[in-house]
Amino acid sequence: MDLARYAELFRTESREHLAEIETALLALERDGDPAHIAVLFRSTHTIKGMAASMGYRAVEHLSHGLETLLDALRSGARTVDADVIALLFDGTDALAQSVNDAVEGRGHVPSSPGLALLERLSSAVDTTAATARSSLPDPTAARHGTASPPNGPQTAATPVATPVAVQVATLPDPMLAPALLPQDLGSLELSDSMVAAPAAMAERLIEIRLSPDAALKGVRALMVLGRLEALGTVRSMNPAQHTWNDDSFDGTFTIALGTSSDDAIIEAAVRAAGDVARVTVRQPAAGQRERETLRHVRIDLRRLDTLLDLVGELVITRDRLVRTTDTLSDCSVDRAAGARRETDSAVTARALADRAQAERVLGTVVHDTARLISALQEEVLRTRMVPVGQVFDRFPRLVRDVARDLGKDLMFVTEGRDIELDRSLLDAIGDPIVHLLRNAIDHGIELPDARRRAGKPPKGRLILRATRDRAAVVVQVEDDGGGIDRDAVLARAQAQGLVDADVTSLSDDGLLRILARSGFSTAASVTSVSGRGVGIDVVANRVRALGGALELATVTGRGSMFTLRLPVTLAIVRALLVNIGGETYALPASHVIEALEYDPATLLTLRGQETVTLRDDVIPLLRMRSRFGLAQDCDEGTHVVMVEAAGRHTALQVDALIGQQDVVVKPYDAVYGAETLFAGATILGDGTPALIVDVGSLT
Amino acid sequence: MGSRTVLICDDAIFMRTMVGDILQAAGFEIIGEAETGVQAVERYLQLRPDLVTMDIVMPDMGGIDAVREITKQDPAARILMCSAMGQQALVVEAIQAGAKDFVVKPFQPSRVLEAVNRVLAAA
Numbered sequence: 001m002d003l004a005r006y007a008e009l010f011r012t013e014s015r016e017h018l019a020e021i022e023t024a025l026l027a028l029e030r031d032g033d034p035a036h037i038a039v040l041f042r043s044t045h046t047i048k049g050m051a052a053s054m055g056y057r058a059v060e061h062l063s064h065g066l067e068t069l070l071d072a073l074r075s076g077a078r079t080v081d082a083d084v085i086a087l088l089f090d091g092t093d094a095l096a097q098s099v100n101d102a103v104e105g106r107g108h109v110p111s112s113p114g115l116a117l118l119e120r121l122s123s124a125v126d127t128t129a130a131t132a133r134s135s136l137p138d139p140t141a142a143r144h145g146t147a148s149p150p151n152g153p154q155t156a157a158t159p160v161a162t163p164v165a166v167q168v169a170t171l172p173d174p175m176l177a178p179a180l181l182p183q184d185l186g187s188l189e190l191s192d193s194m195v196a197a198p199a200a201m202a203e204r205l206i207e208i209r210l211s212p213d214a215a216l217k218g219v220r221a222l223m224v225l226g227r228l229e230a231l232g233t234v235r236s237m238n239p240a241q242h243t244w245n246d247d248s249f250d251g252t253f254t255i256a257l258g259t260s261s262d263d264a265i266i267e268a269a270v271r272a273a274g275d276v277a278r279v280t281v282r283q284p285a286a287g288q289r290e291r292e293t294l295r296h297v298r299i300d301l302r303r304l305d306t307l308l309d310l311v312g313e314l315v316i317t318r319d320r321l322v323r324t325t326d327t328l329s330d331c332s333v334d335r336a337a338g339a340r341r342e343t344d345s346a347v348t349a350r351a352l353a354d355r356a357q358a359e360r361v362l363g364t365v366v367h368d369t370a371r372l373i374s375a376l377q378e379e380v381l382r383t384r385m386v387p388v389g390q391v392f393d394r395f396p397r398l399v400r401d402v403a404r405d406l407g408k409d410l411m412f413v414t415e416g417r418d419i420e421l422d423r424s425l426l427d428a429i430g431d432p433i434v435h436l437l438r439n440a441i442d443h444g445i446e447l448p449d450a451r452r453r454a455g456k457p458p459k460g461r462l463i464l465r466a467t468r469d470r471a472a473v474v475v476q477v478e479d480d481g482g483g484i485d486r487d488a489v490l491a492r493a494q495a496q497g498l499v500d501a502d503v504t505s506l507s508d509d510g511l512l513r514i515l516a517r518s519g520f521s522t523a524a525s526v527t528s529v530s531g532r533g534v535g536i537d538v539v540a541n542r543v544r545a546l547g548g549a550l551e552l553a554t555v556t557g558r559g560s561m562f563t564l565r566l567p568v569t570l571a572i573v574r575a576l577l578v579n580i581g582g583e584t585y586a587l588p589a590s591h592v593i594e595a596l597e598y599d600p601a602t603l604l605t606l607r608g609q610e611t612v613t614l615r616d617d618v619i620p621l622l623r624m625r626s627r628f629g630l631a632q633d634c635d636e637g638t639h640v641v642m643v644e645a646a647g648r649h650t651a652l653q654v655d656a657l658i659g660q661q662d663v664v665v666k667p668y669d670a671v672y673g674a675e676t677l678f679a680g681a682t683i684l685g686d687g688t689p690a691l692i693v694d695v696g697s698l699t
Numbered sequence: 700m701g702s703r704t705v706l707i708c709d710d711a712i713f714m715r716t717m718v719g720d721i722l723q724a725a726g727f728e729i730i731g732e733a734e735t736g737v738q739a740v741e742r743y744l745q746l747r748p749d750l751v752t753m754d755i756v757m758p759d760m761g762g763i764d765a766v767r768e769i770t771k772q773d774p775a776a777r778i779l780m781c782s783a784m785g786q787q788a789l790v791v792e793a794i795q796a797g798a799k800d801f802v803v804k805p806f807q808p809s810r811v812l813e814a815v816n817r818v819l820a821a822a
Binding site: 226 | 788791794800801802803814
């Protein structure tokens with residue numbers, strides 16, 4: 001049996017179980033309910049079974065180690081405490097990594113961090129209880145002539161000396177068979193990745209050599225460890241920590257660390273412990289954990305059936321179209337003229353009648369075709385839609401880890417997980433959301449003491465919310481922290497010359513514009529978690545590149561809320577076509593409020609900005625021809641399109657309105673260094689190209 | 700700003716003098732001494748020195764317990780542990796109790812000062 005073709009399926013299934021494990025771990029940490037342990041055990045056991053069938057020994061060992069620990073927890077031989085939970089989290093991470101390694105052909109030998117973890121797992125289990133169970137049946141091992149360890153899993157899980165020597169029986173696991181047979185899968189898919197590392201966390205392997213004449217090397221190594229623990233999560237140590245106090249310890253050791261700090265910071269921290277002769281920081285060789293965006297989507301089989309039906313009907317209409325046009329050409333005027341020459345008026349009349357009939361039929365068929373094509377288009381677009389929950393699911397773990405690292409206590413809530421978003425948009429908003437979440441935890445939510453002093457509950461609230469709004473999907477990151485310090489930002493902006501000295505306060509919008517300038521930061525200290533202070537410029541740029549908009553609302557002392565407005569789909573956009581300077585441009589309908597004409601008598605210039613009065617409001621006027629740098633030779637007329645961007649209205653003066661239609665968005669590469677006034681391009685029905693205006697960047 | 704102040708804790712006059720000389724030569728001001736763990740805690744709270752040197756073995760509350768008690772009252776306390784050779788496990792305990800660094804007897808002035816600087820930089 002060729003196992004290779006099951007590899008992807010193994011990975012997909014394992015990922016689902018790993019996601020379940022992570023959810024159950026988070027829940028267990030929160031409420032300590034033993035029911036979660038059963039879930040953990042089952043999922044781990046399933047992964048073990050699948051791995052065994054695939055011959056993935058490393059994965060099998062590791063999952064077996066976890067399973068043994070979970071078994072001890074299940075039976076009460078070991079109680080659930082913070083240490084055990086931390087160990088289980090580490091174990092899950094290691095398991096995810098080993099699944100990837102195995103599928104990509106890298107995991108034949110358990111890695112040294114993997115072995116270290118196995119040791120931690122086995123030492124966490126109470127030996128007397130574990131020997132009572134035997135989870136690895138020996139019959140096949142005995143058949144193969146391998147020595148079967150009498151006390152079952154305990155020794156099998158500590159193969160420190162000879163990692164590959166442990167023979168593992170391939171079990172006929174009843175839980176395994178259905179998972180590997182694709183025949184009766186209810187839905188056709190390979191699902192995308194749901195297990196992902198927090199975006200900016202990286203794995204580092206730090207090799208340390210203490211000074212040869214350093215006294216009490218074990219203590220010194222411990223101090224190095226302490227410093228590194230402050231920078232991230234220690235994955236493993238080599239040699240094992242308990243050997244550091246031995247006389248034979250020579251002061252050379254390696255620590256694997258998950259961290260978002262720079263290498264330079266890591267090195268400095270190690271050296272600050274003292275007596276360090278050499279330290280090197282490098283990326284681990286055996287594959288980093290990368291967030292893979294598999295180019296697959298889940299599709300409901302019923303949707304595929306609908307698509308197939310539509311295509312079937314289109315095929316029929318196509319045939320009708322062909323027949324009708326054939327009939328039409330048969331009924332051509334020349335033939336009728338020919339019949340007239342035969343002086344048979346009846347033949348002529350019949351020919352003309354046939355033709356009129358054919359034309360009517362043609363009209364119907366074309367209408368039907370148009371209707372079917374629209375329906376088809378809509379269905380295909382829907383298959384690209386994916387619930388945001390898929391991206392939201394990886395955040396609880398991230399938030400927990402970041403909050404713990406920073407000593408913040410908070411409750412994380414996600415809302416609107418079922419809201420759907422275009423697949424490619426979903427891939428793209430992951431990083432911006434991570435940025436905003438980290439910011440909220442780092443700079444927004446205060447430490448518990450500070451919150452108590454401010455009369456707030458010590459537990460902060462962080463909400464990630466998705467909702468629909470007309471033609472946009474709205475994602476919000478809301479915290480009940482201290483809000484953004486407007487005065488500090490204003491002072492800093494004034495010091496940098498970004499804002500006039502006579503401005504006394506900033507609106508939320510003004511605040512956001514300043515924060516979104518690259519390099520701007522008011523963070524007094526750079527924390528390792530969110531790096532250079534804010535990073536909002538990155539978020540703003542990314543959101544804009546997707547055709548969306550970023551908004552900010554903040555109240556000092558009460559909290560902040562960042563709102564990302566994103567188009568529902570990137571592929572097709574409803575647009576208002578306008579003529580500016582003789583060329584056609586498309587304005588996305590999601591930003592268009594109204595198209596109307598203005599009364600020139602209401603034209604005013606206030607503080608250097610032209611305005612007109614529309615529907616009793618004074619609205620800034622933007623003359624699009626001059627904005628685009630086009631010639632302003634002839635009269636511009638009074639057509640304006642009122643648009644909305646970032647909560648503000650602007651009137652765009654255009655030469656003419658053409659009409660509304662759906663346009664297919666094609667990517668657009670601006671000339672390097674030019675202003676990014678356009679969010680894309682499209683080809684119109686007559687074949688001419690039109691640029692799609694990025695309304696948010698006009699002002 | 701003035702020079703940095705030190706509290707020296709050791710039950711042997713000889714050791715206190717030696718450490719004191721090394722630190723004074725480097726510009727530190729010795730503002731107090733203690734012979735027992737209990738005295739160490741009392742004098743720390745009274746004098747609030749910038750730095751404390753603490754011997755591991757002392758009568759009437761050992762050095763490690765003193766470290767623990769001082770750190771409990773002042774988490775930012777900067778304590779340098781002084782130990783003899785072969786007391787690795789005790790030094791580990793001292794670090795875990797809150798000491799920031801350690802030096803081993805016999806003292807080499809350069810090493811002591813390096814360690815002192817690390818302790819002062821750590822907070």
